[in-house]
Amino acid sequence: MSTTLETSRGRGEPPAPPPPPPPSQPPSGALRRSADWARRAPLLPALVFTIIVTQLPFVVTLIVSFMDWNAYYPDERGFAGLSNYASVLTDVNMRRAIWVTVVLTVVVVLVSLLLGMGIALLLDRKFAGRGVVRTMMITPFLIVPVAAALLWKHALFNPEYGLLNGTLTWIWSLFGSDNPPQPDWITQAPLISVEIALIWQWTPFMMLILLAGLQSRPLDVIEAARIDGASTWQIFRYMTFPHLRRYLELGGLLGSIYIVQNFDAVFTITSGGLGTANLPYVIYQTFYQAHDYGRASAAGVVVVIATIAIATLALRTVSTLFQEENAR
């Protein structure tokens, strides 16, 4: 950026503006309009189809969210005003679901960011088999969410045949004990179990973003800091961490968008029981079990609004990131 600035200043004169395009005679209004439509018309079916598929469902949801509409009471269908929204925000279950969603999102995002940063720092150096290790570190993110949740529920957490309790048995047997503790993980710590499964899946994503950030660190700045007397920790504190800030924000916001909407893990591991029901799960329950379409729609709209708020922030972060890259 600075170089282009300088060179143009160095040359003194700005380059001559390109010659104006040859003037073309604009056709008369009606003719031009019909020509425009001749070009647009073939695209219309695709546009209409896209609107029907993507926008109409949302509009219908929006309308339904203002209606009394419960499949068990077909006669009471009608306009309800804001009462669905009021019940979403006042109902104890819904409020609890909102709280669970917040806790789940914050814990999963923060812990996976921390773990991801640690792993990224470890992987950001040369060692034999680096490519293989990196690929393996990414695989949890590539697994289908339901499969990952099933894996944790049955292969790891299960108190009878799960790997965790199996490991405990093995360790205790090393010390000659045949009475190892066999906790029922999901029952005793339901929300934490869901969080662990999600953290396992999201850490690679954070690691990828932070590794990209680490690798875009200017090397000479690090060397300058070393010569200025900074220790390894001080270089991390004063150089690496400020550089990673935007990448941390990006990872945090993208992760939040997805985890606010998470359904697979909650549905598979606890089915929303034991106080783990988050908003998407409660919407599912209200819709498919209570058949209260109006209320489910209202809750859905709330989730959409929350997600849009987070997404706007995320996109803003991304765009400042690009601006910084260009400004460099």
Added chain:
Amino acid sequence: MASVTYDRASRIYPGSEKPAVDSLDLQIADGEFLVLVGPSGCGKSTSLRMLAGLEDVDRGDILIGDRKVTNLKSKDRDIAMVFQSYALYPHMTVGENMGFALKIAGKGKDEIATRVAEAAKILDLEEFLDRKPKALSGGQRQRVAMGRAIVRSPQVFLMDEPLSNLDAKLRVQTRTQIADLQRRLGTTTVYVTHDQVEAMTMGDRVAVLRSGLLEQCDTPLRLYQQPANVFVAGFIGSPGMNLAEFSIADGHAVLGSARLPLRTESLSALSAEGADRVVVGFRPEALDVVSENDPGSFPVDVVVVEELGSDAFLHGTLPELPEGADADARRVIARVDPAHPPVKGERLHLRIQTGKEHLFSPSTGRRLPA
């Protein structure tokens, strides 16, 4: 402040047989401005980075003062470095950039502020202290990088091509500023550049490197007047020295119709080597335009004339040599009177001023007594 000593220091990059810097022996006196110069890949930056502690020293030692720093970390060497890219800390203001080293060293806020303000005053940066590097021009960034080095009052300044990102005019200006600043502060300075004009104008002494080997280290003037070998002769000076291989016939060096009398010392040195040829070098300003009949003159066809106002340089070819001969050997550059420049296509006769030729051995490239 301290002297710097490279004691047979070598650097061999992993996976390479050949050292990037090969047994470098160099003593830099306290307060001296030493310039390391050479073509790219000659090991000059590596030598500097070895002194900075950014590259390992595989063999030999490096001393700052009497202290052996070969295995010390950069932060324990008490040096400051100016990078080619400046390497300013992008998220810190100019003031924070300059004060960073002091902050790390645990100095108090007041002391940092006064020392930064002093340096900013010297470098004319006072009004920019609260700006981020992004909002500065190239020349200002360069000054911040200098300021970051000055603030620490280190024992040695290291500068790695600090001017190469500036435009030509600013480079000339900053060149004198840096040299002046160094003389005022009196800090030992090692300066790396590929630009021989920078080397000649700034350094107390200049060390010329090629392929990791030190070719010659001397004052700029002695490098110019008494180059130790063909490489230094061709590298120092702009436009470069004319170099051509002459044959030897009855006490004269002969190329076409050019005949150059050789002294007995030169002849005996050549015969001791068993050479029947000699490399003759002469600078563009050591040539006179003479008439055709003048003894020792040789004809030159003018190809291009560069008129610089104060000087004019004639680029010509020797017509007497066969076309197949090495194109470089046929080329001659001469400084001519700018008031009466020759015309392109003209044939002139030139003669080398007596005693202004340099003789080099054709086999070793070393300087011979002339």
